[in-house]
Amino acid sequence: xxxxxxxxxxxxxxxxxxxxxxxxxxxxxxxxxxxxxxxxxxxxxxxxxxxxxxxxxxxxxxxxxxxxxxxxxxxxxxxxxxxxxxxxxxxxxxxxxxxxxxxxxxxxxxxxxxxxxxxxxxxxxxxxxxxxxxxxxxxxxxxxxxxxxxxxxxxxxxxxxxxxxxxxxxxxxxxxxxxxxxxxxxxxxxxxxxxxxxxxxxxxxxxxx
Amino acid sequence: xxxxxxxxxxxxxxxxxxxxxxxxxxxxxxxxxxxxxxxxxxxxxxxxxxxxxxxxxxxxxxxxxxxxxxxxxxxxxxxxxxxxxxxxxxxxxxxxxxxxxxxxxxxxxxxxxxxxxxxxxxxxxxxxxxxxxxxxxxxxxxxxxxxxxxxxxxxxxxxxxxxxxxxxxxxxxxxxxxxxxxxxxxxxxxxxxxxxxxxxxxxxxxxxxxxxxxxxxxxxxxxxxxxxxxxxxxxxxxxxxxxxxxxxxxxxxxxxxxxxxxxxxxxxxxxxxxxxxxxxxxxxxxxxxxxxxxxxxxxxxxxxxxxxxxxxxxxxxxxxxxxxxxxxxxxxxxxxxxxxxxxxxxxxxxxxxxxxxxxxxxxxxxxxxxxxxxxxxxxxxxxxxxxxxxxxxxxxxxxxxxxxxxxxxxxxxxxxxxxxxxxxxxxxxxxxxxxxxxxxxxxxxxxxxxxxxxxxxxxxxxxxxxxxxxxxxxxxxxxxxxxxxxxxxxxxxxxxxxxxxxxxxxxxxxxxxxxxxxxxxxxxxxxxxxxxxxxxxxxxxxxxxxxxxxxxxxxxxxxxxxxxxxxxxxxxxxxxxxxxxxxxxxxxxxx
Numbered sequence: 001x002x003x004x005x006x007x008x009x010x011x012x013x014x015x016x017x018x019x020x021x022x023x024x025x026x027x028x029x030x031x032x033x034x035x036x037x038x039x040x041x042x043x044x045x046x047x048x049x050x051x052x053x054x055x056x057x058x059x060x061x062x063x064x065x066x067x068x069x070x071x072x073x074x075x076x077x078x079x080x081x082x083x084x085x086x087x088x089x090x091x092x093x094x095x096x097x098x099x100x101x102x103x104x105x106x107x108x109x110x111x112x113x114x115x116x117x118x119x120x121x122x123x124x125x126x127x128x129x130x131x132x133x134x135x136x137x138x139x140x141x142x143x144x145x146x147x148x149x150x151x152x153x154x155x156x157x158x159x160x161x162x163x164x165x166x167x168x169x170x171x172x173x174x175x176x177x178x179x180x181x182x183x184x185x186x187x188x189x190x191x192x193x194x195x196x197x198x199x200x201x202x203x204x205x206x207x208x209x
Numbered sequence: 210x211x212x213x214x215x216x217x218x219x220x221x222x223x224x225x226x227x228x229x230x231x232x233x234x235x236x237x238x239x240x241x242x243x244x245x246x247x248x249x250x251x252x253x254x255x256x257x258x259x260x261x262x263x264x265x266x267x268x269x270x271x272x273x274x275x276x277x278x279x280x281x282x283x284x285x286x287x288x289x290x291x292x293x294x295x296x297x298x299x300x301x302x303x304x305x306x307x308x309x310x311x312x313x314x315x316x317x318x319x320x321x322x323x324x325x326x327x328x329x330x331x332x333x334x335x336x337x338x339x340x341x342x343x344x345x346x347x348x349x350x351x352x353x354x355x356x357x358x359x360x361x362x363x364x365x366x367x368x369x370x371x372x373x374x375x376x377x378x379x380x381x382x383x384x385x386x387x388x389x390x391x392x393x394x395x396x397x398x399x400x401x402x403x404x405x406x407x408x409x410x411x412x413x414x415x416x417x418x419x420x421x422x423x424x425x426x427x428x429x430x431x432x433x434x435x436x437x438x439x440x441x442x443x444x445x446x447x448x449x450x451x452x453x454x455x456x457x458x459x460x461x462x463x464x465x466x467x468x469x470x471x472x473x474x475x476x477x478x479x480x481x482x483x484x485x486x487x488x489x490x491x492x493x494x495x496x497x498x499x500x501x502x503x504x505x506x507x508x509x510x511x512x513x514x515x516x517x518x519x520x521x522x523x524x525x526x527x528x529x530x531x532x533x534x535x536x537x538x539x540x541x542x543x544x545x546x547x548x549x550x551x552x553x554x555x556x557x558x559x560x561x562x563x564x565x566x567x568x569x570x571x572x573x574x575x576x577x578x579x580x581x582x583x584x585x586x587x588x589x590x591x592x593x594x595x596x597x598x599x600x601x602x603x604x605x606x607x608x609x610x611x612x613x614x615x616x617x618x619x620x621x622x623x624x625x626x627x628x629x630x631x632x633x634x635x636x637x638x639x640x641x642x643x644x645x646x647x648x649x650x651x652x653x654x655x656x657x658x659x660x661x662x663x664x665x666x667x668x669x670x671x672x673x674x675x676x677x678x679x680x681x682x683x684x685x686x687x688x689x690x691x692x693x694x695x696x697x698x699x700x701x702x703x704x705x706x707x708x709x710x711x712x713x714x715x716x717x718x719x720x721x722x723x724x725x726x727x728x729x730x731x732x733x734x735x736x737x738x739x740x741x742x743x744x745x746x747x748x749x750x751x752x753x754x755x756x757x758x759x760x761x762x763x764x765x766x767x768x769x770x771x772x773x774x775x776x777x778x779x780x781x782x783x784x785x786x787x788x789x790x791x792x793x794x795x796x797x798x799x800x
Contacts, residue, residue: 015505032766064427065427067427068425068426068427069793071423071427083354084354086281086282086354087281087282087353087355090279090281090377090379091378093275093276093279093377093379094377094379094380094381096275096379096381096452097380097381098380098383098448098449098451098452099380099381099382099383099452099456102452102456113782115400115712115713115714115778115781115782116782117714117788121473127714127787127788127790128713128714128715128787128788138456138460140456140462141455141456141459141460142381142382142383142455142456142459143381143382143489143490143495143498144380144381144382144383144492144494145381145492145494145495146377146378146379146381146494147381152274158307158554
């Protein structure tokens with residue numbers, strides 16, 4: 001500052017000496033000063049930006065890589081669940097096989113249904129003849145390896161898992177051979193005689209308990 | 210103010226720097242691309258994986274969508290023998306890692322997969338014996354998911370697994386003869402083979418890069434070849450009816466001591482096959498259980514001399530030509546010799562003197578002599594044409610794998626006896642499929658529909674191809690066909706079957722057949738018995754044919770009657786056929 005003061009005091013000697021030129025420099029026009037300060041800001045902003053972008057890129061690639069692991073584990077999970085679904089569907093298809101259903105029905109004491117009569121709603125007439133449900137089932141002869149070893153439903157098991165109605169199932173299953181069959185055939189003969197009698201006729205129905 | 214020398218210096222420095230960088234990059238490029246190229250490529254290749262994407266072979270389903278054949282996932286348990294520590298192996302039990310003797314670890318795998326631990330150990334040792342550094346051996350092949358998961362959960366370091374697409378037949382032996390089966394790598398029989406073009410899938414491949422830890426790098430997955438799934442084959446078969454038919458055949462076949470049996474149900478309207486049962490039945494899941502000759506579908510591949518069940522077609526063609534009327538009164542002698550070589554004669558199944566039959570009676574009571582007499586009213590060429598018209602002598606429209614055309618002799622190979630006997634089903638050959646298809650024509654007012662087993666092939670994108678042809682050909686006039694059915698109804702109401710079968714409330718038309726079986730060119734004691742019919746007779750909806758070959762206990766056509774009755778009763782129930790509203794006609798059989 002003292003140099004600047006000196007220059008101001010002795011302006012006439014100033015032009016030849018290099019010292020006063022250096023003295024002049026700090027007193028640059030305000031425009032030039034303003035130009036220096038923004039340059040520094042730009043550099044900071046640009047560098048900061050570059051660093052920021054690099055950091056963001058790093059963060060992103062970490063996130064993407066992390067996502068890849070998640071995707072990989074979720075895909076594994078999806079594959080697992082797909083496989084389970086397939087295995088269960090395969091099992092269901094086997095259990096739905098006609099011979100397995102028939103064998104289960106037989107194990108529950110059911111018999112094959114007989115011919116059914118038709119009721120004409122308009123005229124109330126019964127056509128066709130009712131016959132009793134067929135006797136003993138011959139036992140399944142059609143093999144299925146895929147259901148081998150799968151236990152059949154037992155009549156008693158049905159009673160223990162169900163409630164209310166299940167006890168009726170057991171009752172009909174156990175007594176079907178003795179009482180059930182005779183009741184149905186009794187009704188059937190009544191229907192036949194009713195038809196012989198002429199118009200109307202009756203539909204045979206099993207005694208409901 | 211700017212110093213030009215300073216500017217030039219800076220420019221020079223910059224240019225030098227740029228050239229230096231370019232040079233550096235150039236050197237690096239040559240180093241990477243040329244000098245270390247193969248080494249780098251090798252390293253990169255190890256990080257690029259190619260894996261197979263399995264296309265799924267299509268399934269075979271019945272008319273109601275019940276799955277008869279399906280592709281399922283199985284797994285091969287593999288191992289890296291070179292990495293086996295024969296003393297101790299770490300396994301995971303209930304989530305805890307424990308060290309057990311390796312033999313125990315092997316025993317554990319064997320227990321889960323139900324295999325023999327000694328075999329597992331042998332496969333490891335064999336692989337090592339062959340190659341000391343063997344890093345691959347199969348332990349157990351095609352295990353189901355549940356077993357695979359339990360083996361995987363053992364977390365044994367040297368145990369690996371592979372996918373192994375397999376085929377399952379969830380309905381077992383139901384329609385097994387039709388569905389066929391696959392061999393280890395290709396279809397071998399039945400629908401699996403002859404519909405392979407629809408079912409077949411193509412495997413694809415994908416490539417992807419993995420990191421050092423084996424995880425796929427995002428964005429590197431490239432499908433090099435897309436997998437293509439196979440189409441679903443929709444059969445016209447009703448699996449439940451098919452089961453009942455097979456069950457009836459099995460029970461009755463055992464009772465009769467038959468060699469084999471077939472049962473057919475064909476929808477009359479469109480010729481769709483509802484059931485085509487063969488006995489002995491094949492379970493495609495378990496092919497070891499049956500001899501090879503029972504594995505095919507005899508219904509299509511085993512022509513036999515059908516016998517009297519062919520008579521209705523002769524009768525219908527005579528009616529169609531107008532040379533016979535149903536009520537025509539005939540005098541039928543006890544033997545037929547006209548045009549035959551000296552000493553040869555055609556007789557009926559029972560000895561009788563001169564009979565006074567109507568034309569209807571000849572058919573209903575199944576007289577060979579009467580049929581021979583009537584058939585000569587048409588020329589040999591016309592008679593042969595009639596049989597060909599009903600579909601005999603050529604494979605059915607199904608064109609099943611290995612289907613046989615049967616035999617209708619050409620005119621110049623017809624001797625004087627076969628010329629006549631062909632009209633009642635001896636000296637000609639037909640398959641069960643052909644007989645069922647011919648009865649369809651009779652029930653359909655004389656219009657023969659192409660026999661159809663496949664409703665279509667449904668591709669994965671939902672389009673359906675191979676839809677059946679719905680156009681029939683007229684064989685005989687509607688009146689001739691209907692009159693023949695009416696006569697066949699007499700067989701059930703007052704003829705041979707009247708005491709054998711009973712369909713209360715329904716009208717059924719049927720014809721029995723007891724054909725002699727020629728063995729080594731001579732007719733012997735063996736018979737093929739069958740009953741073919743139409744239900745209901747008043748407006749036929751289904752044709753039912755039951756055939757038993759070489760029964761031991763009973764050799765008359767009555768043998769097949771119980772099976773026919775049971776199957777027809779089931780058809781009535783299953784398809785809700787309505788009872789007849791009026792009684793059937795009574796046609797006089799004698800005069």
